[in-house]
Amino acid sequence: DPGLHIVATPIGNLGDMTLRGLATLAAADLIVCEDTRVTRVLLARYAIARRLIAYHEHNAAAQRPRILRELAAGHAVALVSDAGTPLISDPGYRLVAEAVEAGHAVVPVPGASAMLAALVASGLPTDAFFFAGFLPQKEGARRKRLAALVAVPGSLVFYESARRLAAALADMAAVLGGARPAVVARELTKTFETYRRGSLAGLAAELAGEDAPKGEIVVVIGPPEETAPDAADIDTLLIGLLETGTV
Ligand code: SAM
DSSP: OOEEEEEOBOSSOGGGOOHHHHHHHHHOSEEEESOHHHHHHHHHHTTOOOOEEEOOTTTHHHHHHHHHHHHHTTOEEEEOOSSBSTTSSSSOHHHHHHHHHTTOOEEEEOOOOHHHHHHHHHOSOOSSEEEEEEOOSSHHHHHHHHHTTTTOSSEEEEEEEGGGHHHHHHHHHHHHOTTSEEEEEESTTSTTOEEEEEEHHHHHHHHHTSOOOOSEEEEEEOOOOOOOOOHHHHHHHHHHHHHTTOO
16 A cells, blocks of 8 residues: 555564554565665575665765655555664654655554564553653763653663673663662564563662673563652642632
């Protein structure tokens, strides 16, 4: 069908490729991917041979008009990333925004995403969560970003590189509070899938004394503890409401 189809691909285990995803790729006039080498391996496995172009940080601005022209011509365009769901810490947001703006059909073909896989296996609350993607690499910027997340009333989900995991956990413990429960999920859906659970302070201390782990990592952190408002807070709230004429 004409339009932009956002197709999820596996995050490790090829069994997670969906039937609808494969049918969508096989029927596409054009497949837009991150790295053509990575996507060619996936397509070869299912004997799918379609026109392929790369769309990534460095060529996105130049490629977008070209892809929008294909959509305007009534072609079926499939968007994939190297792994998981496109647009989730991966390219595609601007392309989708411009496709919507231009009135083209935009169709999700859902499947694997590391953030949901980690969240649902974490054992931490799932009723409300905030996906925070990758933290900044420099400590100052990272702590600032974390400080803005302290009061989010739900679990927090981060992508992190194995190399920076220990440093990130140390900052998380320092800024978010060492007592918050956390899970480090590694190599989801792959042979060496592992979960390490503990308090942020405990995990930070453990990881500080080890070699950097290998593989891909998601960090999930439980919500801040709910504290009942004390009398002084309620007074302040009421005074505020009275002053603004709300009550
Ligand atoms: N779009 C992808 C998705 O939907 O999950 C995420 C792409 S992002 C560039 C890559 C990051 O996702 C990795 O650095 C890691 O934090 C996380 N990730 C991807 N696959 C993973 C896996 N199998 N296990 C753990 N984390 C994974």
